[in-house]
Amino acid sequence: MTVLLELVDVDVAIGPATILRGIQLQVQREDRVALIGANGSGKSTLLRTLHGLLKPVRGLQSTAFGARQAMVFQRPFLLRTTVARNLALGLRLAGVPPHEIAARVPDALARVGLADIGERHARHLSVGQQQRVAFARAWALRPDLLFLDEPTASLDPPAKREIESLMATFAEAGTTMVFASHNLGQVKRLATRVVYLERGRLLADLPVAAFFDHDRLREVSREADLFLQGEMA
Ligand SMILES: Nc1ncnc2c1ncn2[C@@H]1O[C@H](COP(=O)(O)OP(=O)(O)OP(=O)(O)O)[C@@H](O)[C@H]1O
Ligand SMILES: [Mg+2]
Incomplete structure (x- = not known):
């Protein structure tokens, strides 16, 4: 089994408050x-x-070398632009080259059943559609x-x-x-x-x-x- 992520005896604080204590967690592929x-x-x-x-204030956190990761939040937060640009910007930030971005955006939108709305403004979608866009944006990064x-x-x-x-x-x-x-x-x-x-x-x-x-x-x-x-x- 490949270990992708490991926390060893990790404490996490927000400001002066320690929120997580002594966390041990291993995530396998x-x-x-x-x-x-x-x-x-x-x-x-x-x-x-x-x-x-x-960042942990104590303990060790490690992620497998080269593992790509993405996160989807409870409320989709999308940029105030089109659906396609939301995806493209995410990929650009991740260092994906332009020709690859052009291929991945429609592929990811099709994957979440939103192939036709790439040019719509993200803020004009229903919350359910916005969450699908957030999933497409994550998917486009090909996260491990x-x-x-x-x-x-x-x-x-x-x-x-x-x-x-x-x-x-x-x-x-x-x-x-x-x-x-x-x-x-x-x-x-x-x-x-x-x-x-x-x-x-x-x-x-x-x-x-x-x-x-x-x-x-x-x-x-x-x-x-x-x-x-x-x-x-
Ligand atoms: N920005 C913050 N500043 C101070 N304390 C925080 C902050 N964010 C979270 N906490 C505190 O950290 C603790 C854990 O919060 P967290 O949001 O991780 O819980 P959760 O399990 O996700 O809860 P929920 O089920 O409500 O989403 C809580 O006591 C919370 O008050
Ligand atoms: Mg929560």
Whole structure:
């Protein structure tokens, strides 16, 4: 197995507050890791750390040499320009040469079912379409690692289904993913592994079947088991 990403005993602080403590996490190629935990438990902070937007104040973080990564946020943030330019600018920032950009933009838009709207202004799309554009922008980078922070949280059920099916497509293409979710159905459908956070600590890290097996989860973490029971009640 290829390790793409590793955190060893990592603490992360925002200003004076230590938000994550003693995090140990290894992500292997083709893992699909769901991050779950209550509001404020540290899921977004962990994702931002994994993506390099926050630096650990203690411990070691390493990413496999040459691994490309992208992140999709809960609310799509797009630039105030056309859909196609949103994708093209992302690629230019990543150092992709112009002829390659010209080929990748339509390919990525087709991949998310938006082949016809490249020239539309991104701000004039529905939130569901905007999130698909954010996925296309991530896809166009051909990431080895894709981080997703509650990518369906602000969407209605049909848009949610579309995004889930995109995540499944990315998974089939071999993209390694780490995603935060409050939706246990989604976790069961998409994750291979579940990581449970509570107040900035990582209390359980199990294959998805073991996580949803009450007896096994309780052996690993009583807190995680209580959380899960609460969520399923
Ligand atoms: N910019 C910030 N400044 C100060 N504290 C912050 C900041 N961002 C997050 N925190 C704190 O860090 C902790 C973890 O927050 P985080 O957003 O990572 O949790 P989360 O698990 O993603 O929650 P949610 O389910 O609500 O998205 C919380 O206590 C939060 O108040
Ligand atoms: Mg969050």
